Amino acid sequence: AAEEAMEAAVAAEVSNKRVILKRHVTGFPTEDDMEVVTATVSLAVPPGLAAVVVKNLYLSCDPYMRRRMTKHSEPSYPEFVLGEVITTFGVSKVVESGHPDFKAGDLVWGMTACEEYTLITKLGSIFKINHPELPLSYYAGVLGMPGLTAFSGFFNVAKPKKGDYVFVSAASGAVGQLVGQLAKITGCYVVGSAGSDEKVNLLKTKFGFDDAFNYKKEHDLNAALKRCFQQGIDIYFDNVGGTMLDAALLNMRLHGRVAVCGMISQYNLEHPEGVRNLACVVTKRIRIEGFRVIEYFGTYRKFEEEMAGHLKEGNITYMEDVAEGIEKVPAALVGLFYGRNIGKQLVAIAPE
């Protein structure tokens, strides 16, 4: 029987293109920091292992991945291992299952890897897809990790009230576009910043932001925020950090809240920019709070239903930037740091 299983496994071995990290990154990542290699993989789950083998359909490219490319010593944020496949969130189809909760053909999303087929052993990090009638790619975005990030960061960390003045940076990105729309649904006034006139235009016309500005065209971010928020800012949903955070602090209102989702402007700097206006935190009694979506995975099913409802009713729209083919993963990842993506960056790996 063991021999038969072995033969079946060998028989089921297929070619598996994957993206590995070649070297730890300093400064801006380049495509050369990664390499697309071809390995082989067994499509059979090793006997006795509570795991699934999945075929990856969509892979997500997210700014936080840059931090895992740096050699660091932050145990809560493990580094990618040199020479091994880069892990990421994705949408996948189960090929074979070694666990009763999953069966071949199931559609799932969650933590997988930048390759065609992945053996997933941490089954707590994947979720079955309950709304396959919506675009499957949404589970790498609005119905997946970035969606839950926007939702939990905005409602649980920023704690909005109707009428709040809300500022969102990187506002057309995977998370920002959703925070803006959730803010409007909540009855807030919302302004976004982005890095091109095209993106600014999208914020105002497609995503319903009350106002938006192109930060690359502003000489003085403090003045730009003063212009957009004559009453000051109640909530700053921070995706960028650095000088934008510094300017936002000057414009926060009493008891303002800064929900820190990410700091993309800092990830490629060897010496992060200094934030100088923290004294405002005392005078204006500001709360700055970082969060990570992994703490909210327990709330996913509730979120999925609410967000699916919003999408079906047309309350929320979502824009994706889809590259085609595993070979495009390195360029798509690098492009995030130049703002090349318009909307959520993902890569289609295989037809649905």
Add this chain to the structure above:
Amino acid sequence: AAEEAMEAAVAAEVSNKRVILKRHVTGFPTEDDMEVVTATVSLAVPPGLAAVVVKNLYLSCDPYMRRRMTKHSEPSYPEFVLGEVITTFGVSKVVESGHPDFKAGDLVWGMTACEEYTLITKLGSIFKINHPELPLSYYAGVLGMPGLTAFSGFFNVAKPKKGDYVFVSAASGAVGQLVGQLAKITGCYVVGSAGSDEKVNLLKTKFGFDDAFNYKKEHDLNAALKRCFQQGIDIYFDNVGGTMLDAALLNMRLHGRVAVCGMISQYNLEHPEGVRNLACVVTKRIRIEGFRVIEYFGTYRKFEEEMAGHLKEGNITYMEDVAEGIEKVPAALVGLFYGRNIGKQLVAIAPE
């Protein structure tokens, strides 16, 4: 009757030495930025005015006052008015009252001014003293504004749990010495930093800190904190800001809390130091929250009873640094920024 009142008022005029702000301050304050002048004051409350005239017994010198000496544009933090008396917290005796809640002879503490006699019109900013059996000067410290600051900042903002690792900067100061003792009462492990070996010794021997260090003797604050907190820091009670905050961020544990009480290291700098380690806020899900004691005045009576109990039972001790005479106010205020005070700095203005 009006004439009689007028005559009585004129008759009751007395000499009143007061400390005025001569010029707005940049950089470190000097005694020359202030001036002690002699005016006259009526000891009678103007007819029809809901106010009290008090004789000031003790005046408090606090770091936050430096911020009010700068010309700025922060409406929630009004500047001192040039040529006018500097306001501060103090302990006073009512000389005459125009309000039924107060009568001559009452002992009060609250917002008064750096002078011998003050007409107080904001009666919501003063409190009658319920424990005159304790040293009256305590109402300028442990039973007054600094005490309530330590208590509310530690319990309401930092939200300690038994076993938490707590770091306090400016730890022998008016607020810091209390935060450390409250942390010990709560069952925390507490380490303080201070600016002299004498102060460090006090922290360990008199105030019961588990450990302490002289920050002026440390070349690398990050290394000093790593040495003192091998498990990392759950709560940083920040009185200083700047490089100490930056080092603390590197040493915070998951879900660490930074209660920002003040940033004395930054008040005299024209360009504040940049804080570079804010990215930790995301990876470690840190909350940084500023607060001001004025929001907690509504809880004062409860605090007063609890703190008076601790003092009587010997659970908490308090160290004061008392200068003598109104002429000493400028030097005492300036001295705060050189760490000359050992314990809570106040000035005795008149015998009790």
